[in-house]
Amino acid sequence: xxxxxxxxxxxxxxxxxLFLPAGVDNNSTQPGExxxxxxxxxxxxxxxxxxxxxxxxxxxxxxxxxxxxxxLLSWQSTGHTKLNWFSGVWxxxxxxxxxxxxxxxxxxxxxxxxxTYKLDKLGSKDAVLAATAGFKQLLAESPETSVSRNGKKVAxxx
Numbered sequence: 001x002x003x004x005x006x007x008x009x010x011x012x013x014x015x016x017x018l019f020l021p022a023g024v025d026n027n028s029t030q031p032g033e034x035x036x037x038x039x040x041x042x043x044x045x046x047x048x049x050x051x052x053x054x055x056x057x058x059x060x061x062x063x064x065x066x067x068x069x070x071x072l073l074s075w076q077s078t079g080h081t082k083l084n085w086f087s088g089v090w091x092x093x094x095x096x097x098x099x100x101x102x103x104x105x106x107x108x109x110x111x112x113x114x115x116t117y118k119l120d121k122l123g124s125k126d127a128v129l130a131a132t133a134g135f136k137q138l139l140a141e142s143p144e145t146s147v148s149r150n151g152k153k154v155a156x157x158x
């Protein structure tokens with residue numbers, strides 16, 4: 001029988017949805033290829049300990065100071081690799097520490113950009129459209145940010 005603990009009862013406390021454009025090879029990266037991540041954090045007060053031990057609720061931030069957030073992340077290849085997008089890229093890199101501040105990695109060659117929005121501010125279609133426009137603008141302002149599909153440049157932003 002599989003060993004379980006109480007935290008298994010909290011599905012989707014932090015959930016990521018990963019998207020690659022059609023036609024991208026999952027097992028290699030080319031310059032300009034990208035992956036979009038939509039990261040849903042249900043409670044910013046929950047943080048799993050780095051050592052893998054059971055979280056202690058008494059260490060959580062006061063609920064009144066917590067939020068539910070949605071983060072958009074762009075994982076952009078800036079060079080050729082033989083890395084799998086999931087295990088070699090997404091599972092390899094840490095998230096950027098700050099929003100709006102792209103992180104450049106040399107080995108392997110990737111740029112990671114994040115923008116986080118509070119879910120309670122995304123209650124209308126206009127708010128969602130403004131958020132996605134803000135993320136696209138952030139990517140457009142990043143140096144050399146472009147989106148390509150199968151080696152052909154198709155757009156300046158996502």
